[in-house]
Amino acid sequence: MSDGLDDVVAAHTVLSEVDGAAGRLVIRGHSLAELAGRTSFEEMVALMFDGLLPGLPQGRELSMALGHARADLFGIVERTALADGLGPVEAVRAWTAQIADGEGPDTALKLLAAPAVFTAAAVRKQRGLAPIAPDPALSQAADTLHMLHGEAPTPAQAAALDTYLVTVADHGLNASTFAARVVASTRAGLVSAVLAGISALKGPLHGGAPxxxxxxxxxxxxxxxxxxxxxxxxxxxxxxxxxxxxxxxxxxxxxxxxxxxxxxxxxxxxxxxxxxxxxxxxxxxxxxxxxxxxxxxxxxxxxxxxxxxLGFPPEAFTCVFALGRTTGWLAHAREQIETGRLIRPQSVYVGPQPRQAA
The missing domain is CATH 1.10.230.10 (Cytochrome P450-Terp, domain 2)
Structure with a gap:
């Protein structure tokens, strides 16, 4: 038995490979060096979901669909007070839970857009400022910074955030991705899987560390x-x-x-x-x-x-991590739904046995 499931294979995936000995990360056949700084968030989404989510828009239509999803989700921020008094991670999680669960492309688009809208709104609320409505015409990275600061970012700033979102999009079967796959294997829905990912990511031994x-x-x-x-x-x-x-x-x-x-x-x-x-x-x-x-x-x-x-406060770093990693969570969830079965490992009981009657 391996404590922490080290070296235990729990899934076969086409999504990413982490070679710890060589310091190598491969995502869908590409090294990280091929992707980071050369690929936008939208292009990374298309790459990750290739063959896993029929009906997902492609090319320019994907960027437009994400923009419309951000605009729709802003209504959750406007009509609910769920996040009042909460820190950014808890606020993002509470708002995300308001999205109707499902397993298709419409649900996935909303979940991909959600951390951008909800992170910016949570930070601004924490600062005593009004949330800023999305601009559907902008890219995901540029609109995230626009909603955070109230002005359009420079191309260099948007490109830097794109690099980050691509760099952290997927990283093998880490704790939050495994949590998302376990929930997806129950067919609970993509929203439930992403909420599991957020909950695991906030821990200080995982995404709560930066x-x-x-x-x-x-x-x-x-x-x-x-x-x-x-x-x-x-x-x-x-x-x-x-x-x-x-x-x-x-x-x-x-x-x-x-x-x-x-x-x-x-x-x-x-x-x-x-x-x-x-x-x-x-x-x-x-x-x-x-x-x-x-x-x-x-x-x-x-x-x-x-x-x-880029102007994010430390308490929101985990939310921005989630903005990138949601791509991986959703791709793994879809892969689990399409190719896997209910994840049900065994445990080894080491407690006392019942006493036998004389």
Whole structure:
């Protein structure tokens, strides 16, 4: 038996392969390097759903359908007070639960559009600002930033968010994707599967982790402080956020894709100089202190820098992660519905046995 189901094969999939030893991520026959920075969110959706969701619009029609779905979903924000007093993740989950469940393309389109509308609205409500209606003519990435800030983003900003959404779209049978597949296997519907994914993603051991990277960078402050701060943190028994991964034994390829996206925003975007100094110091210290372990930079580190540079607050980072990963959740859910059966693993009972009567 493997605790945590490590190395247990629970599905056969055409969607993605994670090679932790080689630091390689393959999505539907393409390496991440082929996709990140070259593919839009809409193109990634089309790639992921190829052959899995008959009736899904293609090409320009897909972008238009997503725009109309965002406009329709804004009505949920306008007519309900569900999210009042909730944090962004809980607000997104509560609003998403108002979508009627189903297994077809109309439901999938609404779920793909939902995190864009609901994340921006939740952040603005938290800031005491009125939510901004979607612009169906914009791309998903551009409209997300428009709804967040109240103005159209630059092409570079929209491209940076596209890069992030593509980079995190799918990543094997991670915890949230497995949760979505389990729920899909019961035929509960795509909304239920996505809600399971969101609920798993919010955990600090999964998608809830990028926010603390910002706290670490805030505490370090200047590149010159990096090594001393990091060593003190390790002396206190703390984990260095943004380093190490359950699967990767070398550098997470997604970290490089996101670092390049930040660089393309401009020399002054984000806190790239500080981040690079922290990364170099952390990797050196980890090699010195933990020579038998491979603890490399993971996706969380540059996720935090990129999303901060685009104006998302740390408490909404998990919501933006969900905006990208919903593509993977839905594709896996559809694959499970089409090719799988009810997921029902066994457990090994290790408790006491009933006492036998004399």
């Amino acid at each position: 926010g603390p990277v910002i706290e670490m960078l805030d505490a370090i402050g200047e590149p010159a402080n990096a090594r001393a701060w990091l060593e003190d943190a390790l002396d206190r028994g703390e984990r260095l956020m943004g380093f190490g991964h359950r699967i990767y034994r070398v550098r997470d390829p997604r970290a490089d894709a996101l670092k390049q996206a930040i660089a393309r925003l401009g020399a002054d975007a984000g806190r790239l100089r500080l981040a690079e100094a922290v990364e170099q110091a952390a990797l050196a210290i980890l090699r010195e202190r933990k020579p038998g372990r491979s603890l490399e930079t993971n996706v969380e580190f540059y996720t935090a820098l990129l999303l901060e540079a």
